[in-house]
Amino acid sequence: MTTIIDGKQLAKALNAQTKTRVAALAAQGKVPGLAVIIVGTDPASELYVRSKHRKAGQLGINSIVRQLPATISQADLLAVVRAYNVDPTIHGILVQSPLPNGLDETAVINAIDPGKDVDGFHPVNVGRLFKNLPGHYPVSCTPRGIMTMLESLQTPLRGKHAVVVGRSNIVGRPMAAMLLNADMSVTITHKYGSNLRALTTTADVLVVATGVTHLIKEADVKPGAIVIDVGMDRDADGKLTGDVDFDAVFDKVHAISPVPGGVGPMTIATLMRQTVDLCEWSDELGNE
Numbered sequence: 513m514t515t516i517i518d519g520k521q522l523a524k525a526l527n528a529q530t531k532t533r534v535a536a537l538a539a540q541g542k543v544p545g546l547a548v549i550i551v552g553t554d555p556a557s558e559l560y561v562r563s564k565h566r567k568a569g570q571l572g573i574n575s576i577v578r579q580l581p582a583t584i585s586q587a588d589l590l591a592v593v594r595a596y597n598v599d600p601t602i603h604g605i606l607v608q609s610p611l612p613n614g615l616d617e618t619a620v621i622n623a624i625d626p627g628k629d630v631d632g633f634h635p636v637n638v639g640r641l642f643k644n645l646p647g648h649y650p651v652s653c654t655p656r657g658i659m660t661m662l663e664s665l666q667t668p669l670r671g672k673h674a675v676v677v678g679r680s681n682i683v684g685r686p687m688a689a690m691l692l693n694a695d696m697s698v699t700i701t702h703k704y705g706s707n708l709r710a711l712t713t714t715a716d717v718l719v720v721a722t723g724v725t726h727l728i729k730e731a732d733v734k735p736g737a738i739v740i741d742v743g744m745d746r747d748a749d750g751k752l753t754g755d756v757d758f759d760a761v762f763d764k765v766h767a768i769s770p771v772p773g774g775v776g777p778m779t780i781a782t783l784m785r786q787t788v789d790l791c792e793w794s795d796e797l798g799n800e
């Protein structure tokens with residue numbers, strides 16, 4: 513029997529824990545604060561930002577959405593980030609990606625205080641993750657949420673082989689680091705990787721984050737594999753689907769995450785969790 517990894521259900525459970533932690537902080541007079549900066553009016557980005565804002569409100573997190581015009585200068589955008597860096601009511605700062613053309617996303621991320629980097633995109637936090645340093649620091653929410661999904665299966669990961677398809681800074685690279693830190697052997701592949709199937713069919717855990725609709729078919733998976741689909745794609749009818757042909761691989765695998773209802777809700781729940789983490793850590797991280 514194949515297990516469907518129900519991201520919606522797992523997100524609900526995680527959000528309930530986060531809500532309890534927010535209540536405990538409230539008893540100490542602390543309210544976690546999240547600043548979401550969105551530049552321009554990309555409809556998909558607006559949708560994601562709205563759902564983050566709604567979820568934060570439900571959990572008692574103080575979320576501020578700062579929508580800025582696509583014509584904003586780099587200097588003015590950096591000034592907005594720096595103002596949140598020194599705002600004691602804000603514990604997490606997120607700059608929705610992608611930024612409109614002409615703005616330097618790397619410079620904006622570098623300007624975020626690493627102690628408020630709720631997305632875990634700052635090079636200091638990326639470096640900590642890749643070095644597997646102990647201690648408190650934020651990491652990318654999508655792969656962190658995926659680790660929670662994998663843990664829910666209670667299948668030992670140590671010594672198994674993971675294949676990550678995609679090497680973006682948001683998903684593929686930090687995912688590979690987290691799987692490596694979980695003592696897996698990890699292969700990362702991408703657009704230039706030849707013979708994708710030869711790699712993916714050796715994966716005990718297969719994470720696919722490419723944005724290519726149904727890139728992974730039945731012949732691309734190892735029998736009994738755990739498959740995580742990060743893709744947020746549109747099929748020919750405009751319906752939301754993933755990078756994995758869910759119906760085709762379903763019977764062959766041990767467990768698989770659906771789209772929608774898989775990684776997406778866990779990304780948002782993990783963002784909420786990490787905002788509360790940063791609030792709890794703010795004394796030690798020097799943000800108060």
Ligand SMILES: NC(=O)C1=CN([C@@H]2O[C@H](COP(=O)(O)OP(=O)(O)OC[C@H]3O[C@@H](n4cnc5c(N)ncnc54)[C@H](OP(=O)(O)O)[C@@H]3O)[C@@H](O)[C@H]2O)C=CC1
Binds near residue numbers: 654680684724727777
């Ligand atoms: N559910 C969620 O929470 C999230 C979902 N997403 C979704 O996940 C998908 C990936 O996102 P993201 O990582 O940001 O995307 P990017 O476009 O930044 O990266 C895509 C990666 O896939 C690789 N790739 C593209 N085509 C192929 C191919 N044919 N074979 C193998 N590798 C390929 C690219 O290779 P190369 O580097 O060589 O170009 C690149 O590394 C998208 O659908 C996005 O919408 C993203 C973030 C969060």
Ligand SMILES: Nc1nc(=O)c2c([nH]1)NC[C@@H]1CN(c3ccc(C(=O)N[C@@H](CCC(=O)O)C(=O)O)cc3)C=[N+]21
Binds near residue numbers: 563771773774
């Ligand atoms: N700085 C930054 N941080 C991000 O975390 C970030 C980003 N930029 N840019 C874009 C990607 C994408 N992303 C998603 C979050 C939730 C869903 C989600 O909730 N998806 C629902 C469905 C939503 C729908 O129906 O359209 C689901 O999969 O069930 C999807 C994608 C975060 N991202």
